[in-house]
Amino acid sequence: MRACKVQRARAVQPPKPECGIRGHTTVEQAIVVEQLVKRYGDFAAVDGISFSVARGTIFGLLGRNGAGKTTTLECCIGLGKPTSGSVRVLGLDPTRPRDLARMRPRIGVQLQATSLPEKANVREVLELYAAYYGIASRAAEMAERVGLGDKLDRQIAQMSGGEQQRLALALALQHDPDVLFLDEPTAGMDAFGRRILWTEVERLRDAGKSIVLTTHYIEEAERLSDRICVIQRGTIVAEAPPAELVARYGGDATVSIVAGGFVPGEALAALGTWTNAGAKWTLATRGEPGLALATVVTRANAMGAKITSLDMHRPTLEDAFIAVTGETIGEAE
């Protein structure tokens, strides 16, 4: 797998020093993963993954459940030891205990499974985690930020999965880390929770934080990520900004029209490739489908053809995903 160089997505970064200076704050790449392999027995959960995450950007790991996203993330935060390959977070190597100790205060993590004591309440957990990081507790402020302002005394066992996830996010953020790792952060969340999380994540990116998130929600990956890395069976099958992924792999946009007496003819041939099935004509185009649609409608009107049906489809990230993986993300939820 090739190492994917990530362009700087934002202008506010310091000039580039050499990548990989241990713990140095001006390392341009927040995370560099090279040829990462993680095997469990004969099974390679991660099989040679390389990528890097520029400071102040959101990097999305998109793939089906079991594709290797979580394992990759675990190797970045010291929860898993790579079988081979290397990981650097802020120039630090999470497999070295001393580096990991220096890394911990500077990273924030939201894990997939809820991992808090059932009888604890929101305030207590936030206060205890503040003590872990040696900072003043910001329980009320943090709870407010994730929409739990009125639930400070609520016990974990009485909270919904989505509320627990939002608390987990607050715990990841309270100590103001430089790098955030979010593992399926909105799994099981309702629309309200999702909006809170998305807004928060974008706000953090704009504040210069570097964020890695794993997701199997196309919409989430597309909305949040500056770059998306599509993972399938432990390897990277595509990596680019979302719009570029769509442009490169999403295929043609289509415009279809059903109109009595309509034929594209010479005038519309330049727009792309026309096919027809009965009365329905379909145009496949690389260009802007909205403009093509306008042109088609103008032509139909000029011909005096009566339009009975009109459709337009832009290639989506999902189309691109299917094109590169040969499968749908396929999880009904």
Added chain:
Amino acid sequence: MMLLRMFLMQTKMNFVWYFRRDGEMMFWTLAMPVFFLVLFSFAFSTGPNSGSAKFLVPGIIGAQVLSSGFWGVGVMLATFREKHLLRRVYLTPMPPWVFFGSLVLYRMVLLAAQAVILVAAGALLFHVRITGNPLEILAILLLGTATFISLGTIIGALARTTESANNIASILTVPLAFLSDAYVPIDRFPHAVSSALRLLPSTQFIDTFRDVSTYGAPLAHYGAWIGLLVLWAIAGTLISARTFRWV
């Protein structure tokens, strides 16, 4: 200062989360030992004024030390791991000793409360008197607690699931309590058997603790047992430290 604050808050939260908000836990911790005292003193003796309560009070406290180590720490750690609590705190800058130390301190506070309740119940119901040197009693109690917590941590380190940790703890605690002079004097067994049972750390601890507390013997007479208990504690700590997994 930062570490002290972390340590104290973790200890307090252990107490609030795992004890004060857990009625079942409170009952088992505080009421069951007294229930055992009353039950066994009637079951195993001729009457309340016989020597049996004097035997049982330190015996039950000793059995609580055992289960504190095996269940209170060992199974608890396995549960923490299974519920992904361990991997979450592993990601924070909290040093491991804060986590273990606060768990140990929390169990020690509960043990102290249990001991006080049992001694009070023994005194009120059966006129049991603690005649030994308080400092020596405290010393052997602390040593026993350290030994069984370190041995219990091995369970927490090796058991893959809460269920298996529970099974291991049950297999160890219940027979040990009955074979280590806690409830039943092992002198009742044939000599060969009771000699063999004295090789168990539980017997070494409970016998010493009983002799020093209710029988008023000087701790200095038990140098060999103390030495062995120290070795058990060191072995337990080393094995635990080597095998413990956060994830």
